[in-house]
Amino acid sequence: MATGGNTVESKLPAELPLDFLKKITNDFSDERLLGTGAFGSVYKGILEDGGVIAVKRLGENSPVPSEKIFANEVQNMMVLKNENIVKMVGFCRETHKKLVTIGNRHINANITETVLCYEYFQKGSLDKHIFDESTTVDWEVRFKIIKGISKGLQFLHNLPRPLRHLGLKPQNILLDDNMAPKIADFGFSRIFDQGQTRMKTGSVVGTVGYMAPEYMYHGEISNRSDIYSLGLIILEITTREKNSSSTDQKHAREYIQGVTENWNLEQIMVKYPELDADGISQVENCIRIGLQCVDIDQESRPTINEIVNMLNS
Template identity: 70%
Template sequence: MATGGITLENLPKELPLDSFKKITDNFSEERLLGTGAFGSVYKGILDDGGLVAVKKLAENSPVPRDKIFENEVQNIMVLEHENIVKLVAFRREAQSKLVQSNGRHIIADITETLLCYEFLPRGSLDKNLFGENNSIDWDTRFKIIKGICKGIDFLHTLPKPVLHLGLKPQNILLGDNMTPKIADFGFSRIFGQEQTRMNTRSVVGSVGYMAPEYLYSGEISARSDIYSLGLIIMEISTREKNSSSTDQKHARKYIDRVKENWTLEEIMSVYSELEEHEVHQVAGCIKIGLQCVKIDQNKRPSIENILVMLNELPTNEEVSHSR
């Protein structure tokens, strides 16, 4: 390890731009992990071999970079929870650069906005659920559902609740032990204690996971996240992808298909390897998911109620004792 080098232990909250360039090999293609709505994510290698994920915000992201920076840094950096991705460092720096404008080269001030997170080698829930190696057993998937719900419960019950507003499998990352961690807070809003709902002029996000009242009226509340959560729970339970990201009917086709097809008999057929209590867990999770996606937001359960329902689903011990 280089003496005085950058390590996970001594990583400063505000990391110099040159340090971000160093740990990402100057944002090389070889270090690129993925590109999304907000920008590109690179693997960063520290001097002690420790790994981080570096998000370089795009100039044309759907939310202004200063707003994303405020959301992620001021709102999220203070959060400590095992089901929330940890933001460990950041940088926001204006630089003079030669850029092309109307066919001419001019000097312009370009603000580089960089966010540094803990590195999660397993990648997104989406990749693990629907990618090539999609062999997560039911027990693990049930724990993932519970972990996501605990993360949302933490966000929604803070003194000033945080609404994520961008929940989808791509924004849930998995740790080494398959612990789910909610990421990407670029769309997030903070509510005051007296607020239960509000309206926003800027409706941004993945259409297929957005609550109808948010998509059509710009109305947001804690129940907006619950709608997205319901779709994720159904995807994890059925292993069927909600492919309605471009469907303006806010995933109704997917929801109707799950409601119609995933009877107890279908679950027993698809999950023939599962024990009795596990079949009832799958059925219970699908039922909870369907409650979460009701069009009338007042009929959706709160996150506290969802956790209670999950904890009431049968376990192996309970089934054994009842025999």
């Protein structure tokens, strides 16, 4: 559960003034900085009653215009209520005058600040826990995380107007105090009309190592785009080995090939000596599901409903 989550939800209005957000983040100070990504920086916001929220200040140079991110995240996320989806608790979009220099001229320009506020999770993102050998995340917890992410994606894909996330990766999955996963960062997301199965885009953005090939090379978006990313995450959680490529699709395929060749029954028993037959079977199942999800042929990838059923079987 997020620190101060109930307090935040009950006391913060949906639309927040910029001055208030500056106050709770100490004017977006470096001491409150939680992390920086493609869209901007995230700060720890401390409320007067001790509650905490995550405050994402969108950067001017993000790969997607701030107004598009704002529309995606606010309009899409305010209505998303699911135990495996991060909850948005507030937002701000204010325009103010700022003195800027263009050539030799100084002019007052209109600058729009866009800030999005979410539940805060002290444990941070998934990538901080599944690869570090110094942390002990046992198989039972790993399996629970895989099932939770899959259920969150199932919720998104089965909405009346389905949502494709397009940014799934361990850095965009947060963990609560009980290690339950929460899908976050919807800046790249796309909403489909009911019955729509595909769309094309000329603007391909995201982390290359987790992108489905048909999306990266042809701009084709479908529910199978998210399935590919989910498959890589399942493999990373299960093998504890990182898909080290964020910039090269070729290296991502090499990672997948390595899992295919090396993670047989013998390898599983060596890496998970503490597991009984049921546990070994779960690991085998997750490897098999993950590899199906990252099939080059998108039509060969399972649907999210099939994945959840396989994980529960």
